Amino acid sequence: MRSATGETTRPCPQCGAGIRADNRFVDWCAACDWNVDPAGPEERPERLERMRRALARRHGEKLLAEVTTGGTPSPGRDAPALLAQAIALGVHGVTLALTAGGIWWVVSGWGGAGMVPGLFLLALAWPLRPRLPGLPEEGPLLHRAEAPELYALIDEVARVAGTRGVDVIAVDAEANAAVTTYGVRGRRLLVLGLPLWEILTPRQRIALLGHELGHYGHGDVRHGLVVGTAYRSLTTWRYYFTPIADPTPGEMVVNLFYVVPYSLLQGVLMLLDQLTLRAAQRAEYLADSVAARAGSTEAAVGLMDRLLVADSAAAVLRIEANRVRAARRGGRRTEDREGELWEHLAARMDAIPEHEYERRRRAGVLRGHSVDSTHPPTHLRRECLLAGGSVPAAVAVDGERERRIAAELADARSTVARKIVRDGFDG
Structure with missing residues (x-):
């Protein structure tokens, strides 16, 4: 029928x-x-993988119980997180020792062969140095003077999160959002993915901002200054010691020398991953609670549902971008189609029925906990929000304010739409 x-x-x-x-x-x-x-895995996992998944499920269920009862400490204060920071300080200590030793050899052996070991140590220390992230090289950047209404909204949400706002907003084509720091002064950056922003209601957008700013309020060990820079340093060294693929006979000998340092670096990275995994997942739950306080529990739950279908948003954008490119090849004007990209996306996403959301939630239950994901399963985050009771929104926007924010984002919307049409969508 x-x-x-x-x-x-x-x-x-x-x-x-x-x-x-x-x-x-x-x-x-x-x-x-x-x-x-x-799309789920059809093959039965091996015994070790089954054990890892079972362990991840037990840890995830225990963490969910702790969060829902309010008995969990803030990220960065438990023993694994403290051990991770100690390891990270050890990594930076190695860098400092190599640098100091290199300088001593260079100075003491100045002008002679004694400089050689010093230069060698400095060459080793250079790739291991702490590197702070900078501003994104692609995508529009919005500063406070260019988007005062959006920044004012972020400041309001930040007060709910118990922190301050951001210094720069980067708009990109990812179906996601994130916060980070950049530069020596630790300035704050909000990365706002338009494919996600455009499919949210105004209150869900406030919940999204609350979640992201909640990471600043509760701390995020994995992406903090100490652990984050150590992780990047170790990743760089692992890259240098990665065995050569399809080696020649001479390169096989080189690979033999790479085995020990590569294995050691890989082991330390895996240890850091495991030590910070629980804190990272806890930080997500705590950030979700800020999302509920800022935009309401209903909006935060709606945000979780939208995250469940984010891949559908990506598929819609690919289809729309292909249509615009096909029209362009046919010699037709495409400026209007580019401008309508976001409206088409929102309309298609609004047409997703409830039974598809329910299917996604049930699929999440079947898949369970990932052994290495920094985010808890979305259906558990949704369950945790509902278990906390209904919380009203602390921040609200009216229609006029929404229009002013939309006007501030208009140029960025056009720029990102053109990029998606030109380069395709991979977010």
Whole structure:
């Protein structure tokens, strides 16, 4: 039977219950979960992988219970996080020792062969040096004078999070958002992905800002100054010692010398990952609580649902970009189509029915906890928000303020739309 919306009803091939069939979305059965996760892993994992997943599930369930009962410390204050910072300080200590030793050899052996070991030590220290991230090289940057209304909104949300606002906003084509610091002074950067921003309601946008600024308020060990720079240093060294692929006989000898340092670096990186993983997941839950306080529990839950279908937003943008490029090859004007890119995206995402969201949530339950993800499963984050009770929004925007913010983002929207059409969408 076909409904007015184009849906049909047919029996489930597994249990016989009636299921909705819609060629826009995956067919699945709500009664027996048939085909609820068609993209999920089909092969049975090996024993070690099953053990790792079981351990990740137990840790994740324990963390969820701690967060929902309010018995979890802030990130950075538990023993694993403190050990991670100690290891990171050790990495920086090696860099300092290499630098000091190199300088001593160069100075004491100035003008002679004694400079050689000093230069060698300095050459080793150089790639291990702490490197602070800078501003993104691509994408529009919005400063406070260019978007005063958006910055004022961010400042309001920051007060709810118990922190201050950001110094720069970078707009890009990723279906995501993030905060970080840059430069020696640790200035704050908000990376705002328009494909995500454009599919959210005004209150969900406030919840998104609350979540991101919540990372500043609660601290994020993995991306902090000490651990973050050590992680980048170790990653650089691992790159230098990565065995050569398809080596020649001479390169095989080089690979033999690489085995020990590469294995050591890989081991330290894996240890840092595991030590900071729990703190990173805890930070996500705490940031979600800020999202609820800023935009309301309802908006924060809606944000979780939108994150579940972020890959659909990516698919829509690819389709729209391909259409614009095809029209351009046909000699037609495409400026209007580029300008309508975001409106088409929002309309397509608003048309996603509730049963597709439910399928995504059930698929998340089946997949469970990832052994190495810094984010808890989205369905558990949603569950944690609902368990905390309904919280009203502390920050609100009216229609006029929404229009002013949209006007401030207008040039960035056009720039990012042109980039997506020109380069395609990979976010």
